[in-house]
Amino acid sequence: MRQDFIKFPLHLIVHPFDSFWDMKYEGKGKLRVTLTILLLVVISMILKNQFAGFLVNYNDPRHLNSITQLITVIFPFFLWCLSNWAITTLMDGEGKFKEIMMATGYALVPIVIIYTPMVVASRFMAEEETAFYYLMMSVASIWFIALLFVGIMTVHQYTVLKTVVTMLLTIVVMGIVVFLGTLVLSMIQQITEFFINIYRELIFRT
Amino acid sequence: MIAKKWLLAGTMASLLLSCAAPAPVNAEAVPYESYNYNYWEEAVPAPAAYIPDRTLTGKDLGVGDFLDPADMVVADSGLIYIVDSGNARIICLDSGWKVDKVITGFDNGGKAETFKNPSGLYVNDEGNLFVADTDNGRIVVLSPDGELLRLIEQPESDILPADFKFIPVKVTVDQAERVYVIAKGIFEGIMQFDENGVFIGYVGTNKVKRDYTEYIWRMFSTKAQKAQMALFVPTEFSNIDVDEKGFLYATNIDPGSKEPVKRLNPSGEDVLKRFGYFDVLGDIRYRISVGPSKFTDIKVLPDGMYSALDANQGKVFTYNDEGDLLYVYGGKGNQTGTFKTPAAIEYASGNQLVLDRGKGNIVVFKPTRFGSIVNEAVGYHYNGEDVQAVPVWREVLKLNANYDIAYIGIGKSLLMEKNNKEAMKYFKLGMDRDGYSVAFKRYRREVMQEHFGTFLTSVMLLVAVWVAYRIFGFWRRKRQSRASSQAPHNLKEGNAHEAGFH
Numbered sequence: 001m002r003q004d005f006i007k008f009p010l011h012l013i014v015h016p017f018d019s020f021w022d023m024k025y026e027g028k029g030k031l032r033v034t035l036t037i038l039l040l041v042v043i044s045m046i047l048k049n050q051f052a053g054f055l056v057n058y059n060d061p062r063h064l065n066s067i068t069q070l071i072t073v074i075f076p077f078f079l080w081c082l083s084n085w086a087i088t089t090l091m092d093g094e095g096k097f098k099e100i101m102m103a104t105g106y107a108l109v110p111i112v113i114i115y116t117p118m119v120v121a122s123r124f125m126a127e128e129e130t131a132f133y134y135l136m137m138s139v140a141s142i143w144f145i146a147l148l149f150v151g152i153m154t155v156h157q158y159t160v161l162k163t164v165v166t167m168l169l170t171i172v173v174m175g176i177v178v179f180l181g182t183l184v185l186s187m188i189q190q191i192t193e194f195f196i197n198i199y200r201e202l203i204f205r206t
Numbered sequence: 207m208i209a210k211k212w213l214l215a216g217t218m219a220s221l222l223l224s225c226a227a228p229a230p231v232n233a234e235a236v237p238y239e240s241y242n243y244n245y246w247e248e249a250v251p252a253p254a255a256y257i258p259d260r261t262l263t264g265k266d267l268g269v270g271d272f273l274d275p276a277d278m279v280v281a282d283s284g285l286i287y288i289v290d291s292g293n294a295r296i297i298c299l300d301s302g303w304k305v306d307k308v309i310t311g312f313d314n315g316g317k318a319e320t321f322k323n324p325s326g327l328y329v330n331d332e333g334n335l336f337v338a339d340t341d342n343g344r345i346v347v348l349s350p351d352g353e354l355l356r357l358i359e360q361p362e363s364d365i366l367p368a369d370f371k372f373i374p375v376k377v378t379v380d381q382a383e384r385v386y387v388i389a390k391g392i393f394e395g396i397m398q399f400d401e402n403g404v405f406i407g408y409v410g411t412n413k414v415k416r417d418y419t420e421y422i423w424r425m426f427s428t429k430a431q432k433a434q435m436a437l438f439v440p441t442e443f444s445n446i447d448v449d450e451k452g453f454l455y456a457t458n459i460d461p462g463s464k465e466p467v468k469r470l471n472p473s474g475e476d477v478l479k480r481f482g483y484f485d486v487l488g489d490i491r492y493r494i495s496v497g498p499s500k501f502t503d504i505k506v507l508p509d510g511m512y513s514a515l516d517a518n519q520g521k522v523f524t525y526n527d528e529g530d531l532l533y534v535y536g537g538k539g540n541q542t543g544t545f546k547t548p549a550a551i552e553y554a555s556g557n558q559l560v561l562d563r564g565k566g567n568i569v570v571f572k573p574t575r576f577g578s579i580v581n582e583a584v585g586y587h588y589n590g591e592d593v594q595a596v597p598v599w600r601e602v603l604k605l606n607a608n609y610d611i612a613y614i615g616i617g618k619s620l621l622m623e624k625n626n627k628e629a630m631k632y633f634k635l636g637m638d639r640d641g642y643s644v645a646f647k648r649y650r651r652e653v654m655q656e657h658f659g660t661f662l663t664s665v666m667l668l669v670a671v672w673v674a675y676r677i678f679g680f681w682r683r684k685r686q687s688r689a690s691s692q693a694p695h696n697l698k699e700g701n702a703h704e705a706g707f708h
Contacts, residue, residue: 055639055646060246124650127643 004030009037009109016147020154023106024099031098034105041108042073044115053122056130076174080104083173084152087166093156103151107144114140237544238521238537242609245483245637247490250608255524255533255577256558258543263567264290267305269297272566276325277376278550278559286554287327287335288561288568294321296337301554309335312346312354321346326376326388336385338374345374345387345403358385361397361405378446378454386446386454393440395474396456409474412440412458449506453477457501457514463487466501467514467525482530483610483637488516488523499523505551505558509585513551513558520545522560522571526584530611533577536560543569576605583615592619610636617641626652 008028012019023029046066049059081104085097095103114136122133153163240254264272273292280286284301296309311320326338333350345358360372373390380386383401386409395408424432441460448454454470467486469478484490488499500518507513510527520538525531537544546564553559556578558571573581579601586595596619599612606612613636620629621641626649633642654661 054634055643126647126650127640 004033005036009033009106012106013109013113013143013147016150017154019106020103020151023102024095024155029102029106031102034102037105037108037112038074038077040112042070044112044119045069045073048115048119051123052119053125053130053133055125055127056122056133077104079174079177080170083177084166084170087169087173088156091156091162091166091169093158093166095152095155099155100152103155104148107147107151110143110147111140114143236535237539237541238535240533240535242531242533243484243490244608244610247484249491252533252606252608253576254535254574255580256522256535256571256573259557259570259572261542261567261569262303263565264297267297267299267303269305269308274563275561275566276549276563277327278552278561278568279327279329280552280554280559281329281333282331283333284554285329285333286552286559287329289324289327289337291323291325291340294324296321296324296327296335307352309348309352312348312352314354314357326374328377328379330379330383331381336377336379338377338387340373340375340390343372343374345377345385345399356403358387358399358403361399363405363407365407366405376443376445378448380448380452380454382452386448388443388446390442393442396443396446396454396470410443410454410456410468410470410476411474412443412460412463414440415460415462444501445503447504447506447512449512455504455506455512457504459500459502461498461500466499467504467512478529479527480529482525482528484531486514486525486529486531488514488521489519492519502548503550505553507553507581509581509588511581511584511588513553515548515551515560517548520548522551522558526611527588532580532584532611535571543571545569576602579605580609583612587615587618592622595619612636614638614641617645621645621648624648 008019012023012029019028046069049057049064049069050061081097081101084100084104085095087093088095088100118133118136122130125133149163149167152158152167153160156163156166158166236254236257238254240252241249242252244250264270270293272288272290274290275288276291277289278287285306286299286301286303288297288299290297294310298306298309300306311318313319321337321339322341323339324337325340328336330336334355335346335348335350335352337346337348339346343360347355347357349355360370371391374387375390376388378386384406385399385401385403387397387399389397392408393412395411398406398409400406420435424435427435441458441463444457444459446454446456449469452472454468456468456470458466458468460466464485464487465476465478466488467478468476471477478486480486488501492498497518499514499516499521501514502517503515505513505515507524511524511532513522513524515522516536521534521536523531523534536548538546540546545560545562547562548560549563550561551558552561556573558573560569560571561567562569579598583595583598583602586592586598592615596616599615599619602609602612613632617629617632617636617638618641620626620632621644626645629645630642630649633639633645
C-alpha cells in the first residue's frame with residue numbers, strides 16, 4: 001500500500017528515467033494509483049481556486065464550481081491519453097493505453113505536492129512575496145511537462161525528437177477529437193430534432 | 207357573530223386600501239439609470255448622484271432661442287457665459303440666471319466687428335474673455351466690459367506648413383497666461399501660444415495606434431489602393447480644461463483609445479492617475495451598436511475630481527483624482543435630464559450644468575444626498591483628512607452598500623490609525639489588493655511580534671524534548687547492549703559457578 005501510493009510516486013518524480021522504466025518493464029505502478037492522483041489534482045485545483053490568499057486569487061467566488069473544475073481536469077486528461085494512444089499507434093509507439101494513462105497520471109504528482117502547500121503559504125504572503133507563489137506554480141507546471149516528456153519517451157521507447165513531435169501531434173489530435181465530437185453531437189441533436197418533428201407531425205395529422 | 211363579520215370586513219377593507227394606495231412617489235425619480243462598475247466590470251445599480259433641477263432655454267432667459275450653442279463657461283466671479291454659435295453671440299448671465307449682457311461684437315480700432323461661428327470660450331481669473339472665433343480664424347481677447355484687448359490670428363512658424371489655416375475650436379488659458387488652442391485639422395496636439403499671442407509649439411500629441419490587420423492588409427495593396435485607404439493620423443483633441451495647478455485636462459474622441467482623457471503637465475506629458483479598477487474611458491461595457499464613450503467636454507471640479515461628458519450616450523462620468531469612477535448620470539432622450547447632443551459641462555456652486563447643443567438648452571443638475579456626501583468624502587480624502595472621511599463614507603455605505611470606493615476609503619483611514627486587521631477587512635470588501643497587502647504586512651508583523659516569545663519558547667521546548675528523547679534512546683540502547691553483552695557473561699559465570707559446584 002505505502003509502496004504503491006507514496007514511495008513509488010515520490011521516487012518517480014525525482015528519478016523519472018529509472019522509474020518509468022520500472023513501470024513499463026517491472027510492472028510497478030498501478031492504475032488505481034493514477035486515478036487517485038487524478039482525484040488529488042482535482043482537489044488541489046479546487047483548493048487553489050477557493051482558498052488561495054486574496055492577493056493571488058483573482059477568481060470571482062460567485063462563479064466557482066467544483067464540478068466544472070472536475071471536468072476541466074478529467075476531460076483533458078482522458079482526451080490527452082486517447083489522442084496520444086491514437087497517434088503513437090500509428091507511429092510505432094510501444095506503449096499500451098494503460099501505460100500512457102499511468103505515465104501521464106504519475107507525471108501529475110508534482111502539481112499535487114506543490115499546489116497544496118503553496119495555497120497554504122499564499123495566505124501568509126504580502127504582495128511582494130507573491131512572486132514566489134507564481135514561481136512555485138511555474139515550477140510545478142514545468143516539472144509536470146518534463147515528467148510527461150520522459151514518461152512518454154520511456155513508455156513508447158522513442159527518441160527525444162520523436163517524443164517532441166508526438167506530443168505536439170497529440171495536441172493537434174486533441175483539437176481534431178474535440179472538433180469531431182462537437183460535430184457529431186450537433187448532428188445527433190439535429191437528427192433527433194428531425195425525428196421528433198416527424199413524430200409531432202404524425203401525431204397532429206392523424 | 208355580526209361583530210365578527212364587521213371585523214372581517216374591516217380588515218379586508220384595510221387590506222384592500224393598503225394595496226390600492228398608490229406606490230410612494232419617488233421624489234428622486236430620474237429619467238436615466240444610475241450605476242457604477244464593480245471590480246468584476248459589472249454595471250451595478252447605484253443611487254442617482256445628480257438629479258435634473260431645471261431646464262433653461264434662450265427663450266426662458268429672454269434672449270431668443272439658442273442656435274447650436276457650442277460652449278459654456280462659468281467664471282470665478284459666478285458669471286455664466288454661453289457661446290451661442292449659430293447666432294454668433296456670447297450671452298453672459300449672472301449667477302441668478304438673469305441676462306447680464308449679450309456680446310455680439312467688439313470695436314477693433316474704430317471698426318465694429320462681429321464673430322463668425324464662435325465655438326469656444328474661456329474666462330481667466332481677471333474676467334478676460336478668450337473667444338475662439340472659429341470661422342474668422344482668430345482668438346479674440348476681450349476685457350470684462352467687452353473691449354478688445356488683443357487678437358491672436360494666423361500663427362507664423364517654421365514648423366507650420368505653408369498652406370496652414372488656423373481654425374480655432376476650443377481655447378483655454380493657464381495661470382501663466384499661456385493660451386492653449388484646439389484647432390481643426392491639427393493632429394500634432396494642442397497649440398500653445400505665449401501671453402503675447404506668439405505660437406510656441408504643440409503639447410500632448412495623441413499617439414498613433416498601430417492596427418496590425420491594417421498593416422498586413424497594406425502589404426498586399428497596390429499604390430492606388432493605398433492612396434484610397436484611411437490615413438494613420440493621430441486623433442484630434444475634442445476639449446480642454448485647466449485645473450488650479452495649471453495642468454491641462456484634455457479629451458479626445460479616438461474610438462479605440464484606452465486614454466481618451468489626459469492630464470498634461472507643463473511639458474506635455476500625460477500624468478493622469480489611473481489607479482481605479484479600470485481605465486478612465488467612460489463606459490466599460492457598452493453595446494456594439496452604441497459604441498464606446500466619446501468625450502466632448504471635461505470639467506475639473508474641486509478636490510481633484512473631474513467630470514467628462516460623453517456625447518455618444520449623453521452621460522456624465524465623474525472620477526476622483528486617483529481615477530476611480532465615482533458616479534454616472536444622464537442619458538439620451540427627450541425628458542428633462544436627458545440630452546440630444548450634449549456639448550459642454552460646467553460646474554457652478556455645487557450644481558452641474560450641461561449645455562445641450564441639439565435642444566438648445568441648459569440643464570441644471572443638483573446633487574442628491576448620495577452625490578453630495580460622496581463629494582464630501584472625496585474632498586476629505588483629497589485634503590488628507592482621512593479620519594473625517596470615515597463617518598461620511600459609512601453614511602455613503604448606508605445609501606449604497608455596493609460602493610467599493612467607500613470601503614477602500616474607510617480601509618485607508620483604518621490603516622492610518624494602525625488598525626490593521628479591520629483595514630484588511632475593508633480593503634478586501636473594496637477589492638483593493640495593494641492596500642490589503644500593506645495592511646496585511648503590518649498585521650503579520652504585529653502578530654509575529656506578539657507571539658514571537660511563545661513561538662521561540664515552543665521551538666526551544668520541542669528541541670529540548672527531541673534532545674532528551676535522543677539521549678534517552680542512546681542511554682537505553684547502551685544499557686541494552688551492556689545488558690546483552692553481560693548476559694552471556696553471566697551465563698558463563700553461571701556455568702562457571704555450576705562448574706565450580708561440580
